[in-house]
Amino acid sequence: METLVLNAGWQPVARIPWQRAITLLFLGKVELVEEYEDKTIRSVTFEVKMPSVVRFLRMLKRRKPVIRFSRENVYARDLGRCQYCGRNVTRAEATYDHVIPRSKGGGTHWENIVIACVPCNQAKGGMTPEQARMRLLTAPVKPTKLPQTLRFTFTWQKGMPSTWKNWLRDLTYWHGSLEED
Ligand SMILES: [Zn+2]
Structure with missing residues (x-):
């Protein structure tokens, strides 16, 4: 199971293994937002529900972006x-x-x-x-930056925990055009 991580501004920034989320909770770096109701973690000293969504308490320092090969x-x-x-x-x-x-x-x-x-x-x-006899549109290179619009497009998809739904937009949100109000 994975835990969705929100930044201090309530925006989704990552998905991590739930074990890592527990560590962050114990370190006081994150707060619990949602839990998996049906999944309990038991140890000798404690019993907690598995975290489903956590949120960083402080703004993360911006690091120099490293573009991971993913x-x-x-x-x-x-x-x-x-x-x-x-x-x-x-x-x-x-x-x-x-x-x-x-x-x-x-x-x-x-x-x-x-x-x-x-x-x-x-x-x-x-x-x-x-x-x-097929031609590439462009020669593949290691990018130095990525188009912002396509980064971190966390979308809720079937199979993801339902507790994430509140925090992730669906595909129509990301691909729909913006309307001014
Ligand atoms: Zn094709």
Whole structure:
């Protein structure tokens, strides 16, 4: 089980293993916002409900952003578009393609991973782009910054704890246009 972490301003910033959340609670760094009603943690000395949502009590210091090599960040770098046909793909649909296939010595790193739609990934198979006669939209590089709009787009999806729903917007929120009031 995971715990959703909110910053002091009540915005979702991370999901962490519940064990880590317990540690942060004991250290007094976070407060409990929601718990899993049906999951109790028992030890010799205590019995608590498993934390579902916690919130940092203080504003986090901004650290120099390190762009982690992760699926989410590759997706953001590639602007959510299949790098072969240019079609927009959702996170759930996106596949992560080794440009130079692993079987041909291609590594798993920023310069060799792009997102691809399922049809393109299947068409490419175990071939290089040249062999498959497919062209990349852009050469994959390690990004120095990511488009803000695509970072931390925490959305509530089926299968996530229902207690997170209050704190996560759904996809229509993120992709809908802003209206002025
Ligand atoms: Zn495609």
